[in-house]
Amino acid sequence: GENVEQHPSTLSVQEGDSAVIKCTYSDSASNYFPWYKQELGKRPQLIIDIRSNVGEKKDQRIAVTLNKTAKHFSLHITETQPEDSAVYFCAASGRGGADGLTFGKGTHLIIQP
Amino acid sequence: GAVVSQHPSRVICKSGTSVKIECRSLDFQATTMFWYRQFPKQSLMLMATSNEGSKATYEQGVEKDKFLINHASLTLSTLTVTSAHPEDSSFYICSARAGSLDEQYFGPGTRLTVT
Numbered sequence: 442g443e444n445v446e447q448h449p450s451t452l453s454v455q456e457g458d459s460a461v462i463k464c465t466y467s468d469s470a471s472n473y474f475p476w477y478k479q480e481l482g483k484r485p486q487l488i489i490d491i492r493s494n495v496g497e498k499k500d501q502r503i504a505v506t507l508n509k510t511a512k513h514f515s516l517h518i519t520e521t522q523p524e525d526s527a528v529y530f531c532a533a534s535g536r537g538g539a540d541g542l543t544f545g546k547g548t549h550l551i552i553q554p
Numbered sequence: 555g556a557v558v559s560q561h562p563s564r565v566i567c568k569s570g571t572s573v574k575i576e577c578r579s580l581d582f583q584a585t586t587m588f589w590y591r592q593f594p595k596q597s598l599m600l601m602a603t604s605n606e607g608s609k610a611t612y613e614q615g616v617e618k619d620k621f622l623i624n625h626a627s628l629t630l631s632t633l634t635v636t637s638a639h640p641e642d643s644s645f646y647i648c649s650a651r652a653g654s655l656d657e658q659y660f661g662p663g664t665r666l667t668v669t
Contacts, residue, residue: 485660541600542658
């Protein structure tokens, strides 16, 4: 089955700086890669996703890059703000999302004021 | 749009009893629903995938006789934890996927505590 590795487990950055979280996946059949933000006790919120036919996608301060050959994808958050503090999960799925999601272990992002 | 609800939000039950959790898609028809479990400070783990009108597909290591899943309609899936034990205490989250769209819409989760 799919295995998703995520690094780092904790990331502390100064407000206004950029944050980068990296994930690798093992199953070459995976073709859908969403990123979620989860606050304590809440449901995961989709912040951005990318399909395997696209190398990069951007939405305001958030961008995701995908390298299919290397089987890794990354989340980039620019101009970080205190409200960006949360746990972020990457995930992978096959069949365009029809399969269930395999999640990484999560990154606790801390924005220092 | 694309709202998924879960009920109850919190439940406490005694060891040995069964608990049913409902997952509903409120404004769309969900061809597929997924059930995940999340232990404190850990990631979400897929338990099973359910398609309306057919038997659920369970992930390796998940006991199908303990975690009964029923997807009776395009807007409702239920997860019943049978003979609950304290180690079943967890945050159970469902998600629903509509047709050809990739995105899974998550419910708010159910916090289960088994005493």
